Amino acid sequence: MDIATTPITPDGNPELADAAPTPHEPPVIRREDYQPFPWLVPTTQLDFRLGLEATTVTATLQVERNPAAAASRELCLNGDSLTAQSVTVDGAPAEWRMDGPDLIVTLPGEAHSVTIVTRIDPSANTQLMGLYASNGMLCTQCESEGFRRITFFPDRPDVLSTYAVRMEGDANLFPILLCNGNRTNAGENGDGTHWAEWHDPWPKPSYLFALVAGDLVANSKPFVTVSGREVECNVWVRAEDLTRTDHALESLHRSMKWDEDVFGREYDLDLYNIVAVSDFNMGAMENKGLNVFNTKYVLADPDTATDADFDAVEGVIAHEYFHNWSGNRITCRDWFQLSLKEGFTVLRDQLFSQDMRGEAVKRIEDVRILRAAQFPEDSGPLAHPIRPDSYREISNFYTATVYNKGAEVIRMMRSMVGVERFRAGTDLYFDRHDGEAATCEDFIKAIEDGAGIDLAQFRRWYSQAGTPRVTVSQAVEGDTLKLTLKQTVPVTPGQPDKLPMPIPLRVAVHSRGQGALGEEQLIVLTDEEQSFSLPLTGPDPVVSINRGFTAPVVIERALQREDLVFLAAHDDDPFARSEALQELAVSHLVGTASGSLAAGEQAAGEAAIIGAFRSSLADNALDDAMRGELMVLPSETYLFEVMATGDRKADPGAIHTAREGLKAAIGTALADELNALHARASAVTLDDPAGRGARKVKTIALGLIAAADPARAAHLAAAQYDAADNMTDRQGALMVLCGLDGPEREAKLADFYARYRDNALVVDKWFTLQALSLHPDVIAHVRQLAEHPDFTMKNPNRVRSLHMAFAGNPKGFHKADGEGYRMVADVILALDPINPQTAARFVPALGRWRRIEPGRAALMKGELERIMAAGNLSRDTFEQVSRSLEG
Incomplete structure (x- = not known):
């Protein structure tokens, strides 16, 4: 599953919530308490009588005792907001009771055949x-524990079953009926309804179940696998969106070929379906053979999607496809093992995108995301290992730590x-555990x-939280x-004592005195403190370390300013070159924001950064995509x-002022070059890589011009908008x-809305840009x-x-009087009864209160206490909220 990364006055109605409030103190689930489920469920038959306001589900489970588990005469079937209309065992009324939900x-x-009939109202399901x-x-969305909202079932990832599904519904409302696996039969009933039967031959957990019924059309193109099998590939959307699906379909084919x-x-079914849905909590879901996607990660054309949107569609399509093996054919034993499938699959989609778009820029982008999302998580009250030890609600662990x-x-x-x-190791993993619910171990x-x-x-690395710091x-x-x-x-939190971890670092020793670049080698730091002898290439040695960001650590070193300038201009590793410029800017901005720089030092630091920017602008060996990366200042986060x-x-506030001041200084000093x-x-x-790079640097330059000369930037931006x-x-x-x-601001915002008011995804952009x-x-x-x-x-x-965009806006969110904090807290309280999963994702922004200056800290903490x-x-x-207050 892909986390939705797109960044509410409450106009929703809490009375529409479809689940009763949970107890005030939800129980803690611990990894150490794992026990195999007492019953196996080799096969599951599902019969759906579909309706928007009333759907009847008949589930027939073939169950048999699990010899690997402690014996039990009771079969516990999870439910959430369900009422059983009937329960039978082997065709006769069953002995059953409710235990909470x-x-x-x-x-x-x-061994028995257990049949349960439930009736649900999909239209009232605001939780999605x-x-x-x-x-x-x-x-449907069933990961992680959504299947229990459809029918009673052992809704846990280690219960694998093959599914046969019959769907029946109004042929006008639901002309397309889709499910996991291959379609085996279909027909008309003669009363305006029709049906379809599906069978998925591969055992899967309930979280991978999917069903879609609606008025859809498909962009279709077969893919021929390496062994010569033809796979029917479809991207299903509403008719008006069909013209924006070519990129998604092409991305799917590229992903299938790359994974081979x-x-x-190699793909293992005769059919691969993708469906775009406008109401979706996440980015996408890898259900076996039927991927359900947020429309944001399917629909793209040049008029409505940016270059970054095209990249995101390609990356998420790949991510969900790669899950077919790293997540579906081998799934998780329990939810503590979530990174088994997500961490591995994120790596796979990153490597794919590197091959499609270039390694250097993609690596810099991935590290920027890690630092913006995961580093704060690792240093806050919600810090956890990539394999957590406990949770109260598993949806809270779909985090940047587990994924990135x-x-x-x-x-x-x-x-x-x-x-x-590494390929030999992954081949062994796939061979050993195909068809199993496995662990990180x-x-x-x-x-x-x-x-x-x-x-x-x-x-x-799997058991310790926190971002290691390496002093050089x-x-x-x-x-x-x-x-x-x-x-x-x-x-x-919960881990006061840490042990040293192996930290692989690619390093090279350059010579600033001779302008010579040293040969790269890999060293692995395994002890708390360790020394390495590296060959010199000449006088004035400068170490280029953690090249390519080989380890997710913070490097702490005291390099002279001229050494960083040298690396920013000459290092042969693109990431290290970018990193040197980031270090130069970080040192200057943190010193400025904290007031620790003397006037002379501040001026010298500013001049060095401007000089490094000037070198990047003048370096004809750079393409614009890389030049753009070298022009991006460290984020306020x-x-x-x-x-x-x-x-x-x-x-x-001080960080924002310092960063904007540096932008203005760069924009002023390099006005001619930026123009x-x-x-x-x-x-x-x-529309090629050169064009993409040009579009990238164009807007970055415009932002720097705006910091120095707002009037000129407004004129240039309005002209760029009109010519676009x-x-x-x-x-x-x-x-x-x-x-x-x-006036240009209001005119172009009005034009943008009028132009795209009927396109929900572009209207989302309109909201986000303002927030x-x-x-x-x-x-x-x-x-x-x-x-x-x-x-x-x-x-x-x-x-x-x-x-969510506003919560990620440091200037507005951190307004000194706390108005931004109050607004986000109001959103959490209004949204929680409607969609708890989305509401909870706002909390970490407030949870960083312990690391902020006292005035704002008190205001943030106060809002958390108000929510609680x-x-x-x-x-x-x-x-x-409780962990944010306690941590």
Whole structure:
């Protein structure tokens, strides 16, 4: 499953909530308490009589005692807001009872057929978990525990079953009936209804079940596998969206071919369906053979989608396809093993995107996301290992730690053993565990055995939270450089004591004196402190370390400013080159924000950064895509993390002022170069890598110009908007205008809305651009937008587009009087009864209060206490708020 990453005045009606409040203290589930389920369910038959307001589900489970589990005469079937209309065992009335939401059936023998009939109302399902209605169609989302909202079932990932499904419904309302696996039969009933039967031959857990019924059309193109089988590939959408599906279908074909070539994985069904749904909590879901997607990650054409949107569609399509093996054919034993499938699959989609779009820029982008989302998580009250030890609500662990850090941990294994040996390890993993519910330990053992490496100490990466910090010192000893590294893993909630972990680092020793670049080698720091001898290439050695970001750590070193300038201009590793410029800017901005820089130092630092930018602008060897990366300053979120170390607290206002001041200084000093760059890039119109790079640097240059000369930027942005023949240029121009105060802003916002008012995804952009803007009245704008007729609390995309975007706007969210905090807390309270999963995702923004200056900290904590005091919170929100207050 892909996490929705798109960034609510409450117009939703809490009375529409479809589940009773959970107990105030949800139970804690612990990994150490895992026990196999007492019953196997080899086959499951489901019969659906479909209706938007009333759907009847008849589930027949063939069950038999599990010899690997403790014997029990009781079969516990999970339910959530369900009432059983009938329960039979072997065709006769059963002995059963309810235990809270769960149904308990007494079974006297070794094997039985259990049939349960339930009736549900999909139209009332505002949680969007289970079977729900979305604009006249029916669809499902079952990961992680949504299947129990459809029928009573052992809804856990280690219960694998083959599914046969019959669907029946109104042929006019639901002309298309889709389910997992292959369609085996279909027909008409003669009364306006029709039916279809589906069979999935591959055993799967209930969270991978999917059903879609609606008025859809398909963009279809077969794919021929490496063994010569033809797979029917379909992208199903509403008729008006069909023209925007070519990129998704092409991305699917590229993914299928890449997985054959790189990981040796061939698709295993005759059919692969993707369905785009407008109401969806996440980005997409990998249900076996029937992927259900948020429309955001399917629909794309140049007029309505940016270059970044095209990349996101390709990456998410790939991610869900790759799950067919890393998640479906081998699934998780329990939810504590979530990173087994998600971390591995994120790595696979990252490697795919590198091959499609270029490794250097993609790697820099991935690390930027990690630092913006996962590093704050690892240093806050919600910190947890990639394999957690406990939870109250599993949906809270679909986190950047499990996904992104999980990918980085597996990437470290790949770095240590090399591509070929890593492939041998993954081949062994797939061979050993195909058809099983596996654990993270199973994966590590397969890499260990297949690649021939001892990963005993490496396992600590799975059990310890926190981002390691590596302190670097160096000394010249004859013709070698002695590099001394010291690692510390910070204290995190529940883990006061940490052990050293293996940290692989690609390093090279350059010579600034001779302008010589050293040869790269891999070193692995395994002890708390360790020294390495590296060959010198000449005088004035400069160490390039963690090249390619081989380890998800914070490097702490005291490099001279001229060394960083040298690396930013000359390092042969693109990531290290970008990182040197980031270090230069971070040191300057944190020093400026904290007031620790003397006037002379501040001026010198500013001059060095401007010089590095000037070198990047003048370097003709760079393509624009990489040039754009070198022109991006560290985010305020990352600066917050760097500033809030040890006993020091971050001041978001000071950070914002320092960063905007540096932008203005760069824009002023490089005005001629930036204007020339914008003009040159504006003349590039090709839709190829060069054109994509030109569009990228055009808007980055425009943003720097705006910081120094708002009037000129408004003129240039308005001209860029008017000349745009693609969404990348149009959105980039509008983004800059949104932060300015002038007539161009209002005119272009009105034009954008009028042009795209019938396209929900582009209207989402319209909301987001305003919520993220640097405009001084951004909070008032967000409040007004929450009253807009197109805003609704019931659609997660729309909620994320406005209020989640605002929560990620450091200027507005951290307004000193706490108005931003109050607004987000109000959103949480209003949204929680409607969609707890989405509501809970707002809490971490408030949960960073311990790391912020005292005035804002008190205001943030106060809002968390207000949420907790409201009572009747969902399990999702209760867990996030309580941990944020306790951590």
